[in-house]
Each structure stands twice: as C-alpha cells, then as structure tokens.
Amino acid sequence: MTTRQKVFAIVIAVSIFLLILELVRRGKLKEEYSWLWLLAGVIIILPVIKYEILAWLTQTIGAVVHTTALFLFAILFLILVGIFFSIRLSSLSTQVKNLIQELAIARLEIDELKRGKADT
Secondary structure (H helix, E strand, O other): OOHHHHHHHHHHHHHHHHHHHHHHHHOOOOHHHHHHHHHHHHHHHHHHHOHHHHHHHHHHHOOOOHHHHHHHHHHHHHHHHHHHHHHHHHHHHHHHHHHHHHHHHHHHHHHHHHHHHHHO
C-alpha cells in the first residue's frame, strides 16, 4: 500500500470518527447506532495499520487483488447494515401501528364518556 493510500485511508477513518462523534453530540444520531459507524472506521483503518490482515483475507477468500477483498467486505457490510435497519424499521412500524390503535381506542372511550356526561 502506497503512502498516499495510507494517508487517504487514515483521513477517511478519522473523518468518520469525528463525524459520528459530532452527530452523537448534536443528538442527530443515537448512541445505540454510533457503535456501528465507529466500527466501520476501525475496519477502514485496520488494513492500513496491519496490511498483512488484508493480504491474508484476500488469500483466504481466493481473490487475486486486494481491492477485490476490500470491495467484497464493503458490500457485505452494507448488506448487513441494510438488514439491521430493515429489522429496526419493521419493529418501529409495528410499534407505530399498535400506538395508533391504542390511541383510537382511547379517543373512542373518551368520546363515549363525554356523551355519557352530556346525557345526564
């Protein structure tokens, strides 16, 4: 890995860390999701510090070029993030549906109580 590539990877990783910390500080990103992106920053910087890891991964998966291994793992990471947020979104959709149903029932009960008081 050339010096230019190492510097670029380190700048990207540090930028990700700073961005995540700033988003958490401003309340734009919850702490429960920040670990995922901080992990991404660590994974970006890991092959820069220990290039042997990338070489080993490339050889293990049978890739010819190191960039192929990087792209493969980047795509896998994005797929896992997509699955994670799809699960979270499904859970939140169910919660919203349940809350709407409970609100409708509560409003109906309130209306019935108001009608009952008005009749007496």
